[in-house]
Amino acid sequence: MEDRTRPRDMSAADHAADPLDALGALTDAIVATDRTIAQMQASREVLLALAAELAPMLMDDDGAPAGFDAVQWDSRAAELAQRSVAAEIGAATRTSDRSVQRQMGQAWDLVTRFPSTMKALGDGRIGLAHARVIREAGIDLDESAARDAYEAVVVARAEYETPNRLRRFAEREAEKSRPEPLEGRFDKARCERRVWVTPLLDGMAELTALLPIAVAYGVHRRLSDMAEAHAENRPRGGDKSPAKLNALGKPGVAAQPRMPAQPRTLAPPRTPAQNTSPAPRRSSGGALAAGDASRPG
Incomplete structure (x- = not known):
């Protein structure tokens, strides 16, 4: 009966085997x-x-x-x-x-x-x-x-x-x-540029934009700068009052920036004859069309 406790004898072929050849x-x-x-x-x-x-x-x-x-x-x-x-x-x-x-x-x-x-x-x-x-x-x-x-x-x-x-x-x-x-081809591709929103879970959404490459990198750089500025102004365990978090743009809370008071000059009242400009046009999404926002009214 073979004794399995003894190490197996290495043959000459085993010694001659080259790892590089293998x-x-x-x-x-x-x-x-x-x-x-x-x-x-x-x-x-x-x-x-x-x-x-x-x-x-x-x-x-x-x-x-x-x-x-x-x-x-x-x-x-x-x-x-x-x-x-x-x-x-x-x-x-x-x-x-x-x-x-x-x-x-x-x-x-x-x-x-x-x-x-x-x-x-x-x-x-x-x-x-x-x-x-x-x-x-x-x-x-x-x-x-x-x-x-x-x-x-x-x-x-x-x-x-x-x-x-x-x-x-x-x-x-x-x-x-x-x-x-x-x-x-670039002129044709520019006609396909668009922006759309995809709803996600947990109250999140994905904003996607198809833009010319130079504009896309510019938007990304601008958003990155805004994110870095926001991170620098984030409170670090100190002041976490609602007013401070509101100023920093806490999710779910609209920021209320304080603007310095500026003197306003009231325009003179318009006569009925002058009040003949057409009502501002609205796009299909309900927003004012371009050029109507600056129309006096």
Whole structure:
């Protein structure tokens, strides 16, 4: 019977094993495994793209029901077909149908519009993360010639670059490949600027603004300066009277700044003949329209 309390005798092969050689063998095995994973991910992207193309075949060809616009009904039927296919795949893979539907759209775009990227992914030369970065950066390149030139440069860079570092390079190359200059695209994008509020829990809300980059950084800098000034004036365990907290802008309490008294000059009373200016216009939100606030009245 073998005595398990005695240490095992080390063979000559164990003594001869070089840790650096073992590390090299492990690295080669991991690289080969990643290459196989990338090839399998490429196969999955192709299957998802095929699922996206299969969805229109499931649409009902009976036409739009009475009272429905044909174009709107076709769009709605196509959306329902996509959701049906995504729900079927999601149930089998334990994934939400919304996630599967998004993956189907991304896979279809990658397979049909970025063939060089898909070939590199199928060969295992790049990973799925690289492929997604290439697609996201060049998604606005509508001309096939521009996309081909963009892919030729970015795919070659992706073979020896990390996805995070590749993103900035891909964005610069996509910018060079766009036929429309930046000035024209900026003018169009400025028309989409807007501000909206999203309610949150615990009496909070999120204020979001889509602005030109220079204006956005200026607003952020101004808000940061206001926050730093507020933090410097915050009481530190001393005076916490309601008047002090009110002056500092305690949440839920409106600040009441004291303004120095200024002499006012009353305007002479207006005669009925002079009082003919129209009432101030109000916007849809109830606020005075621009230019009416300074109108005498």
